[in-house]
Amino acid sequence: MxxxxxxxxxxxxxxxxxxxxxxxxxxxxxxxxxxxxxxxxxxxxxxxxxxxxxxxxxxxxxxxxxxxxxxxxxxxxxxxxKTVPEVLYVCVQNSGRSQMAAALTRHLAGDRVHVRSAGSQPGEGILPTVVEALAEIGIDVSEEFPKPLTDDVVRAADAVITMGCGDACPIYPGKRYLDWELTDPADLSLADVRVIRDDIRARIAVLLDELGATEGLAAGV
Incomplete structure (x- = not known):
């Protein structure tokens, strides 16, 4: 036709x-x-x-x-x-924890850090409760989407933070690796996702301080 x-x-x-x-x-x-x-x-x-x-x-x-x-x-x-530290967040589906971490880092640090996120087995989309929990504090993730973990983004990262994805992330010398034990927000209530969001936010504040990216952090979150 x-x-x-x-x-x-x-x-x-x-x-x-x-x-x-x-x-x-x-x-x-x-x-x-x-x-x-x-x-x-x-x-x-x-x-x-x-x-x-x-x-x-x-x-x-x-x-x-x-x-x-x-x-x-x-x-x-x-x-x-690279003019600022490169941070990579990795979880299983890149639909919850790593998306929240990336969004919160961008919001807190602005252009003092460059952030990527990925999933070892990416899901179909960002969890609605994650979208809502972030929207409550003024963060819009409507343009974001789950992305598969690729070797190139790992190689470019200075700090790699994993969240429940086990050994899926390749290890390269000279990089900082952290593993954050966080509950998967899939199938959790909005109230429970808020708790995870706030836990991630507290961890990010420490990470940014360690990376020397705390000067002039965004307020109000």
């Missing part, structure tokens, strides 16, 4: 991903080869597609995910200078 009058025809995911790869190849020219860029874009699309509830915006999410992975790759190669 032809496209409705006045509407642009739907484009195939392959065409969208090809253009995404071209944009990213231009952005990372001289740092990452075009072949690597294309591979990362398509890998990202496939990885996100394994758990995505809907595919409508999957290609755009894949471009966003690929851009972050390529940035991490360039950082690990010393081609992009």
């Amino acid at each position: 032809s496209a409705a009058r006045g509407q642009a025809p739907l484009q195939s995911p392959d065409a969208v991903l090809h253009r995404a790869a071209e944009r990213l190849a231009h952005q990372f020219a001289g740092m990452v080869s075009e072949e690597t860029v294309e591979r990362v874009v398509y890998e990202s699309y496939t990885a996100l597609g394994r758990t995505a509830r809907v595919s409508t915006h999957l290609a755009s999410l894949a471009e966003k995910f690929a851009r972050d992975r390529l940035t991490a790759l360039a950082q690990s190669r010393g081609l992009i200078v």
Whole structure:
């Protein structure tokens, strides 16, 4: 069936991903080869597609995910200078604990720390109770999504904080590794998720102090 009058025809995911790869190849020219860029874009699309509830915006999410992975790759190669500490939070599904930790760190530290999060077995989306618990303190995570753990983001991190994902995270020398024992918020009440949120917030305050990123911390959370 032809496209409705006045509407642009739907484009195939392959065409969208090809253009995404071209944009990213231009952005990372001289740092990452075009072949690597294309591979990362398509890998990202496939990885996100394994758990995505809907595919409508999957290609755009894949471009966003690929851009972050390529940035991490360039950082690990010393081609992009890291001006602030890189922190990576990892849990199983990247739908609860690690998302809360990443969001709270961004809110508390602002641009004094760069944060990533990932899951060893990423879920379909962020838990509604997590979204609500963060919204209560003025943090919007509507644009976030579960991401699979990849080697490039681990290599780029200065501190890796795991939360119940066991040995899924690769170990590299010269990095700081912490394991936070936190209850999985899946299937818990909002009240229980608030307790986990506040526990994570307290741990982050200590971490930021240790990283030297406490000056001028955001107030009110």
